[in-house]
Amino acid sequence: MKSISKAAENLGMSYRYVWNYLNGVKKIIGEPVVETFKGGKTGGGGARLNELGKSILSEYSRMWKSLDHYVTSNKSLEVICVKISARNRLKGKVKTVKKDGVMALVKIEVTVPAVVTALVSSEAVEDLKIKVGMKSRQLSNQLTVMIAK
Numbered sequence: 850m851k852s853i854s855k856a857a858e859n860l861g862m863s864y865r866y867v868w869n870y871l872n873g874v875k876k877i878i879g880e881p882v883v884e885t886f887k888g889g890k891t892g893g894g895g896a897r898l899n900e901l902g903k904s905i906l907s908e909y910s911r912m913w914k915s916l917d918h919y920v921t922s923n924k925s926l927e928v929i930c931v932k933i934s935a936r937n938r939l940k941g942k943v944k945t946v947k948k949d950g951v952m953a954l955v956k957i958e959v960t961v962p963a964v965v966t967a968l969v970s971s972e973a974v975e976d977l978k979i980k981v982g983m984k985s986r987q988l989s990n991q992l993t994v995m996i997a998k
């Protein structure tokens with residue numbers, strides 16, 4: 850991408866948020882994950898992931914692919930006592946998130962189209978970083994609706 854500003858814009862985040870996030874990563878790890886370049890009269894400034902940043906991004910992507918495969922696999926979900934079938938796996942988009950203390954009400958428009966309403970803990974909303982407009986999956990059995998990213 851070569852630009853923190855463009856990357857932030859593509860992610861729907863502010864430059865300041867992304868810059869502070871990268872500084873937080875640097876503080877935790879003890880070294881930077883990006884290299885920055887100052888521009889001059891002819892331009893040329895920018896930023897790019899260094900080798901450590903590339904390595905972390907690669908591992909993060911690998912982990913999420915593995916987790917997504919685990920969550921969408923019938924066999925792995927049976928291990929945690931949730932038997933699923935094609936009829937109760939729904940993809941959708943989060944329409945509203947209303948937090949109230951320890952619980953949150955999440956409304957999801959599924960592709961059918963229909964809207965699923967789930968009552969989940971506020972902690973789950975924070976952990977999954979559930980935001981209006983994000984894509985999601987709903988896994989349900991007769992008694993429970995779970996939200997997956």
